[in-house]
Amino acid sequence: AQRVTQPEKLLSVFKGAPVELKCNYSYSGSPELFWYVQYSRQRLQLLLRHISRESIKGFTADLNKGETSFHLKKPFAQEEDSAMYYCALRSGNTGKLIFGQGTTLQVKP
């Protein structure tokens, strides 16, 4: 079964601290993985996707097929990073995009 798991509902860190939001997936084929973010009073939007191998707003995520993980990392958290973060997996066969439960990141001053 295809599944995305984000084990932390809430992650609270101080400004300047490193951040890692965990995401694990189960998928039998070659997964395509994404991180979406929802800032307060804004729409859900794409943050980054693994095939782009890009860094957006200082965030990076590496696909680890051995550990079936796609953790989101940032070396120094900023207050404006406070938001809800969703990890998502696209099924290559159907095009379905499956989301995890979401993690609220709270960056304290």
Next chain:
Amino acid sequence: DGGITQSPKYLFRKEGQNVTLSCEQNLNHDAMYWYRQDPGQGLRLIYYSQIVNDFQKGDIAEGYSVSREKKESFPLTVTSAQKNPTAFYLCASSMRQDEKLFFGSGTQLSVL
């Protein structure tokens, strides 16, 4: 102003009533999606459509129905068979099924 529009923002349903949530996009996107967002459960896929006049069930389609008669529109009907309809509903679209999703601002449905 291009985008994806959901209406209404808030909707109340009486017992035994069907209600329809609107989703319109002027982005010329082929694919459209409906998700349900519940606290602690993330987003769960209800229905999706990759092309006009075609749609597929998602993971929690029971009690819902959709239509895709026009490229721009993908309305979701919450039927009386859906016993726990109170949730935040999000509509999304993408150029193709492998492109990033653009989301609407959502509709909060509550039961009276």
